[in-house]
Amino acid sequence: MSILSTLGSFQAPLTLLLIIFGPSLLPRFINLFRPRPPSSTPKPVRPARPLRLKLVLGIHTLWILKHLLLPPYDLFVNNNLPISISNSQIRYALLGPEYDPLTRQIHPLLELLMNRLKIMDNRILYFKFEHKPMMECVWCQTPTDYLIYSLPNILSWYLLEATFLGGMAWKWIAGPEAPQRAETWRNTFGWILVVAATVEGGIKWGWDLRVVEGDALHLASIIHTLRSIFLLLFPLVYTFLPLPAIPVSSSILASIVSNTTSTLRLTSLARASIQRSPILRETWSLLGKRDAERKEIARRDEDVRRIVRELKLDEGTMRVGARGWIREGWNGMVRVDPNPAAQAGT
Structure with missing residues (x-):
């Protein structure tokens, strides 16, 4: 919990540093793990990466950065409110100062959210599952219910990334090395996506949040940031990872x-x-x-x-x-x- 709290405290500056220095440092970081060919073996000449691949990676990066810089609405994070805030202050933050009960009616889902946030256990669930499930899931009562309701949103991120990864196996997108790269790394990266989705769902369902000094860990916000950074780097790492040398057949030798x-x-x-x-x-x-x-x-x-x-x-x-x-x-x-x-x- 202390590690996630530290990440939450430095979330904004870390994101800014990642955006500025990430694209230039990533290839150098990957080069540290490239296997060095022996001096007697000539280095293979790799074809240049096509412009289409760079364009697709650029669009993907901008899309992830948009979600990273504009995260989903969170009542407590956006308004800088602790979890122990009073019900009247929550109502004021949701409805605004211009709310007049005589001229304006409250939406039933918004009323449902305010009633739920009157209970501390539901506020902890809000910190786990974000704003949308707590407001829109009428039948949800337990953490399992909220997890089931959140699964489509959780899985959609990784399914889209898996689809994007599959598209990078086409030659007309990623160049002549695309089939060999897919054969070498696609299964590994596919299982990484499966593990990441499972870990995210497991953390949201099983993490024991506790109120300490009137506040708690904003788990959903931190998970969103970590997921965005992971998906931002995912196709870049896949693109810059080295490929094994093509073996020469014994008949040719x-x-x-x-x-x-x-x-x-x-x-x-x-x-x-x-x-x-x-x-x-x-x-x-x-x-x-x-x-x-x-x-x-x-x-x-x-x-x-x-x-x-x-x-x-x-x-x-x-x-x-x-x-x-x-x-x-x-x-x-x-x-x-x-x-x-x-x-x-x-």
Whole structure:
């Protein structure tokens, strides 16, 4: 309860800081948890996120911010009233100073709300379930009744978010990576929504609110703020989470190894043939010297060296990258039994 009380006290400044710094800090925060690829493996080139995805995320963010900055009406929060306020002050806050019983009738639902708030237990229920259920649910008597009446409103938030998450699996919205991202993360995020909806309903139904020093925790208002922040970050986290590298099939690796072996064999035969012919051997030697001179000139040229470094085409980087790529492909294609003797004995 102390944690939620602290959140309630700093609700406004935390919301303002989140709106200002959240969009710029979120990608950096997610990058802290991205798996670092080994230095020998070239980083995969990811396609740029399409403009349609950015537009959809922007609309979603504005919609959530609207509900975050304009929360549902709460009699006690909007009027800064403690839970122990007198019935006459509640009536004054609901009807206003210009109310005249001779010229204006009270709506039956408003009269029902004022009668309910005369009892302290109902005020505690108001702090749990907000203004609308306490005013509009005529048949509600117990916390379970109010929870049942509030379920459509609670579930609608998460169902809309689940629908939005499903739409982000379409290529024409989220780009070519959308199917792979959906296959990797959609089930996890779907279960997160189910757990969040269950937790919200369970807290509203089972949280034991108590009056301390004439006031109590504004549970419904705090839950609305936390839910809005959660739904605000939810699609952004889904969009910026890393994707696993696509594995290369063993058939492709086998064909590459076969072609490489054939090329090396043909090269070896060609060199042997050149060594048998004096004319070809002399021509090959001259060509080798000329290529060596050109390479030496290129190595000394600063512009060429700078371009090679920028493109990561220098010999050291290419050698390390090729060695790591071949090692990973070979390990994925060949499985070595750590204890073949034991397997043969069985």
